Amino acid sequence: MLIIQIMELNYVIQCINLTHYYGKKLVYENLNINVAEGRILGLLGKNGAGKSTTINILNGFLEPRSGQCLIYGENTQHLSPATKRRIGYLIEGHVQYSFMNVRQIEKFYSGFYPNWKRDAYFNLINKLKITPHQKISTMSCGQRAQVALGLILAQDPDLLILDDFSLGLDPGYRRLFIDYMREYAKAEKKTVFLTSHIIQDMERLIDDILIMDYNRVLVQSPVRDFTTRFKEFTFELDRDDIELKDHPLAVNVEHLRNHYEFYTYGNENEVRQLLENLGIAYRNFKEQPMTLEDAFIGLTGKY
Amino acid sequence: MMKRYFLHLFYKEWLKTRWAFLGTLLLGTATILYIFIAVENKITLTGAKTILLRILYDEPPVIYYASFLYIPLLTALAIGIAQYVPEVIQKRIRLTLHLPEKNNILISGMAGFGLILLTLSNLLYIGLFLYYNIRLFPEELTKPVMISLTPWLLSSYIAYNFIAMIAMEPNKWRKVIYSVIAYYILQLFLVGNEPHGAFRESLPIMTLMVLLSSGLVLYSSQRFYKGEK
Amino acid sequence: MLTKIIRIIAVLFAVIAAATVLPQLYYTTFPPEGRSSHKNICYSEILGDFIISEYIYSTDKKQATGQTVCYDRHGKSYSRDSVARLLLLDNVSQLAYEGRFPDTICGIAVTPELVSSEAFSQYHSAQPGLYYGLCELRDQKSYTTRTLEPRDLFRITPEGIQFIVCATNQIDEEKSRLFTNCLTAADFRFPALRMWTSPDKNISEAIGYYVIDSKNELYCLSMNQSVPAVQKLEKPDSRNIRNITFGKSPDIRAILNTENGNMYIQHPDQSYTRLELPDSLRKSGRLTGNLFYRIFTLPAQNQQTTFVFDRNFRLVDSCTLYFQPQPQNTAGIFGEFLFPFHIGQTAWEGFYADWSPVKRFLWLNLALAGITLFYKRRNGYRLSNPFVITDILFVTIFGIYGLMGISAFPLKKSREEILNSQSPEL
Numbered sequence: 030m031l032i033i034q035i036m037e038l039n040y041v042i043q044c045i046n047l048t049h050y051y052g053k054k055l056v057y058e059n060l061n062i063n064v065a066e067g068r069i070l071g072l073l074g075k076n077g078a079g080k081s082t083t084i085n086i087l088n089g090f091l092e093p094r095s096g097q098c099l100i101y102g103e104n105t106q107h108l109s110p111a112t113k114r115r116i117g118y119l120i121e122g123h124v125q126y127s128f129m130n131v132r133q134i135e136k137f138y139s140g141f142y143p144n145w146k147r148d149a150y151f152n153l154i155n156k157l158k159i160t161p162h163q164k165i166s167t168m169s170c171g172q173r174a175q176v177a178l179g180l181i182l183a184q185d186p187d188l189l190i191l192d193d194f195s196l197g198l199d200p201g202y203r204r205l206f207i208d209y210m211r212e213y214a215k216a217e218k219k220t221v222f223l224t225s226h227i228i229q230d231m232e233r234l235i236d237d238i239l240i241m242d243y244n245r246v247l248v249q250s251p252v253r254d255f256t257t258r259f260k261e262f263t264f265e266l267d268r269d270d271i272e273l274k275d276h277p278l279a280v281n282v283e284h285l286r287n288h289y290e291f292y293t294y295g296n297e298n299e300v301r302q303l304l305e306n307l308g309i310a311y312r313n314f315k316e317q318p319m320t321l322e323d324a325f326i327g328l329t330g331k332y
Numbered sequence: 333m334m335k336r337y338f339l340h341l342f343y344k345e346w347l348k349t350r351w352a353f354l355g356t357l358l359l360g361t362a363t364i365l366y367i368f369i370a371v372e373n374k375i376t377l378t379g380a381k382t383i384l385l386r387i388l389y390d391e392p393p394v395i396y397y398a399s400f401l402y403i404p405l406l407t408a409l410a411i412g413i414a415q416y417v418p419e420v421i422q423k424r425i426r427l428t429l430h431l432p433e434k435n436n437i438l439i440s441g442m443a444g445f446g447l448i449l450l451t452l453s454n455l456l457y458i459g460l461f462l463y464y465n466i467r468l469f470p471e472e473l474t475k476p477v478m479i480s481l482t483p484w485l486l487s488s489y490i491a492y493n494f495i496a497m498i499a500m501e502p503n504k505w506r507k508v509i510y511s512v513i514a515y516y517i518l519q520l521f522l523v524g525n526e527p528h529g530a531f532r533e534s535l536p537i538m539t540l541m542v543l544l545s546s547g548l549v550l551y552s553s554q555r556f557y558k559g560e561k
Numbered sequence: 562m563l564t565k566i567i568r569i570i571a572v573l574f575a576v577i578a579a580a581t582v583l584p585q586l587y588y589t590t591f592p593p594e595g596r597s598s599h600k601n602i603c604y605s606e607i608l609g610d611f612i613i614s615e616y617i618y619s620t621d622k623k624q625a626t627g628q629t630v631c632y633d634r635h636g637k638s639y640s641r642d643s644v645a646r647l648l649l650l651d652n653v654s655q656l657a658y659e660g661r662f663p664d665t666i667c668g669i670a671v672t673p674e675l676v677s678s679e680a681f682s683q684y685h686s687a688q689p690g691l692y693y694g695l696c697e698l699r700d701q702k703s704y705t706t707r708t709l710e711p712r713d714l715f716r717i718t719p720e721g722i723q724f725i726v727c728a729t730n731q732i733d734e735e736k737s738r739l740f741t742n743c744l745t746a747a748d749f750r751f752p753a754l755r756m757w758t759s760p761d762k763n764i765s766e767a768i769g770y771y772v773i774d775s776k777n778e779l780y781c782l783s784m785n786q787s788v789p790a791v792q793k794l795e796k797p798d799s800r801n802i803r804n805i806t807f808g809k810s811p812d813i814r815a816i817l818n819t820e821n822g823n824m825y826i827q828h829p830d831q832s833y834t835r836l837e838l839p840d841s842l843r844k845s846g847r848l849t850g851n852l853f854y855r856i857f858t859l860p861a862q863n864q865q866t867t868f869v870f871d872r873n874f875r876l877v878d879s880c881t882l883y884f885q886p887q888p889q890n891t892a893g894i895f896g897e898f899l900f901p902f903h904i905g906q907t908a909w910e911g912f913y914a915d916w917s918p919v920k921r922f923l924w925l926n927l928a929l930a931g932i933t934l935f936y937k938r939r940n941g942y943r944l945s946n947p948f949v950i951t952d953i954l955f956v957t958i959f960g961i962y963g964l965m966g967i968s969a970f971p972l973k974k975s976r977e978e979i980l981n982s983q984s985p986e987l
Contacts, residue, residue: 089435090426091559095980106558114432124423128347140340141431380727381697381712388693436563470725472695472716497571509969516578526908527691533911541577544570551567551970560973 047096074241117186127166150183171202352414404488412495476529487521496549575966593893717753759807
């Protein structure tokens with residue numbers, strides 16, 4: 030128990046044996062997630078894999094069926110005000126108090142955070158081409174994202190939870206957001222937990238990756254480890270009816286006619302050996318370079 | 333001692349509710365002015381003593397302030413809807429619950445602001461009504477009339493507390509059930525067509541119901557942030 | 562814990578709402594009571610006895626018809642035609658129209674006009690009615706000139722009598738001082754506890770007001786050509802007065818109820834006659850009068866007693882009619898099983914709960930409580946949870962209302978109950 034507690038001290042977020050159902054439908058069972066201090070973790074998964082459920086449990090908006098989620102050692106269902114002050118939260122869609130303008134919203138939030146950094150907020154806001162009394166509801170998605178970012182920077186939280194931060198943003202704003210966030214997180218040693226559907230953006234931002242599939246975690250490791258170890262090999266076979274998915278070496282196999290894509294944690298020799306042992310003639314055997322998105326699709330499969 | 337950030341919380345709530353509040357306040361004020369303009373007109377036409385005797389002793393009773401019946405309720409509806417409905421629909425309530433304070437205290441702060449606003453409007457209505465009523469009529473009429481108005485003013489608190497509960501409730505069918513309950517509870521308060529000073533004996537229980545209803549929002553808000561359906 | 566307590570409050574609100582509206586809806590749709598006969602009673606000056614008329618409904622429930630039968634206390638029947646000739650004073654118009662009205666009744670020469678002029682009817686209550694303490698004192702001579710028409714209302718406060726000019730809502734200090742001095746001179750102790758006057762404008766002008774001062778003494782206050790007239794009156798048997806009604810007949814100045822439940826007639830000479838009425842009866846009812854008699858009809862639970870007095874208020878006769886309670890139909894009986902109580906509100910008594918007979922609703926309540934217990938156990942709730950016990954108690958006491966309340970606000974299972982439950986929480 031002591032060893033576990035010592036280990037827990039280094040984790041900002043800890044989900045222990047998390048289990049949740051919606052009615053009778055299992056979302057996941059005995060999910061374990063750890064996010065170390067100073068790391069940027071990206072949560073990936075297909076639609077319905079349980080990402081939003083996890084975010085909601087983390088924010089205390091959902092009580093899991095069993096298991097617990099800890100942030101700075103406190104159960105997320107009963108976070109103390111001091112811990113809440115250390116968490117910055119971006120809601121999916123950059124939801125903000127849209128009836129306020131940029132000054133009003135700053136004035137509102139500043140009362141809750143003793144270390145509020147007004148300059149950090151206005152440095153970003155002044156870059157926006159808006160009138161001083163323009164309501165947030167009349168701003169574009171990108172402008173709202175910038176306001177949200179400014180508020181987070183001003184709050185200066187130790188942990189940031191960003192739910193689908195890139196939703197609705199054009200490439201310019203996405204790049205702005207990512208660059209600011211990464212620079213800020215690394216400079217200030219912040220911990221970030223984020224989700225997004227745009228994996229290219231996540232690839233620029235995150236240190237660690239957590240990939241969920243229905244009911245389970247597929248990968249939880251540093252991004253570099255994952256992209257290094259997870260490989261795609263393509264080859265052509267004489268027949269298109271050969272089943273390779275069941276082999277332990279294969280994580281996923283996709284094929285279009287006789288053109289095969291073989292996803293594995295193994296190396297080239299192991300894959301070649303597999304084919305030869307099965308007596309399968311192959312040609313044009315190549316290892317394909319993969320982006321994180323390619324790796325994600327390869328891991329979870331196309332629909 | 334109230335924490336400083338409550339002022340900021342109230343600031344946000346004021347920004348949300350100010351137009352709805354001011355709009356209904358204007359309507360309420362106009363209604364009260366209209367009531368007394370109409371009474372003064374009748375006095376000019378018929379004579380003050382005749383009007384006063386008719387108000388006091390006619391059967392069925394002359395409820396010259398009947399148009400005020402729904403004003404407190406409308407004020408509560410306006411404040412409650414402006415405060416809670418967009419916040420829940422647009423998911424901004426999650427931002428509020430994420431603020432660095434216990435959820436129950438944050439929700440209580442929101443509800444407290446609404447109740448303070450409601451009390452201010454009711455006090456204004458009472459003040460305006462008393463000002464004109466005392467000018468025109470003796471206290472033997474003013475006191476019973478104020479007793480008759482009290483259930484209507486109390487109905488605003490019941491309405492507000494139920495609106496808060498209904499808005500925060502995550503399950504739409506339960507919202508319907510709560511609305512039905514609220515409707516029939518409000519019927520007990522929106523009483524009229526009785527001589528002035530009627531329902532005095534009901535006031536203690538009505539007040540108790542108002543006090544007990546003030547916590548209802550915490551029930552459905554906890555269901556909301558536990559993600560219960 | 563706080564949320565669970567608030568849930569209990571929410572359940573109680575649901576119970577109140579259900580208890581207010583469900584019985585109303587049910588009994589509007591299914592009226593609870595059947596028909597019973599109507600009875601009426603009159604005193605025959607010819608017979609010197611009572612005649613009872615009863616409207617009996619047809620036994621065929623589809624027919625809304627019936628017939629009227631008339632009989633005396635001894636059971637002897639009379640036809641409608643013969644009853645008219647026995648109740649001459651109650652059928653003046655009909656008999657006069659038919660030309661059958663006699664020239665004498667009981668040896669006294671009569672005309673329809675004379676009989677009609679002697680007839681009156683009024684209601685008297687043992688309890689005082691609505692009272693605001695602000696009244697109009699009319700001048701006894703106001704009929705002569707409009708200048709004596711008062712434009713004020715008066716009240717009697719601890720400081721004295723105040724006349725408020727309605728047009729300005731200000732006190733007429735001079736008039737108030739004049740009347741205050743007059744009342745003080747008559748040993749009136751301010752403020753007034755209560756005031757009464759006749760609803761008849763002429764009588765009100767003539768008599769003015771009967772006023773009770775703070776020492777429970779009775780005064781008569783009137784005004785004659787703007788001059789106050791105050792007279793201290795004797796109280797009947799020196800008893801404190803609860804209520805006064807002014808008479809409509811010249812021989813009755815007022816009817817008074819005293820705090821010990823007695824009823825008195827005050828005559829025009831301000832003497833009193835105590836009416837011989839049983840102490841047990843509540844003295845609220847109708848007073849009718851004719852050429853010969855003064856008749857009090859005092860209702861009570863399922864009965865009505867009629868007292869006949871002569872014009873000197875000596876008791877001549879009395880008769881009690883007993884009414885069959887209206888029979889309950891199936892809907893009414895079923896309603897008593899279904900609804901333990903009904904919550905209502907009256908203007909002057911506030912909220913009330915009208916309970917059905919316990920032996921009727923208790924069975925359904927216990928059955929519903931048993932079903933609740935079975936449901937809770939089956940769905941993994943533990944009886945060691947005090948809020949589960951509370952739910953069962955709600956259903957036991959409030960019956961169908963309690964069941965609706967706990968269903969509208971279902972009890973959330975504890976984490977142990979969820980984990981131990983057979984099926985996941987729905």
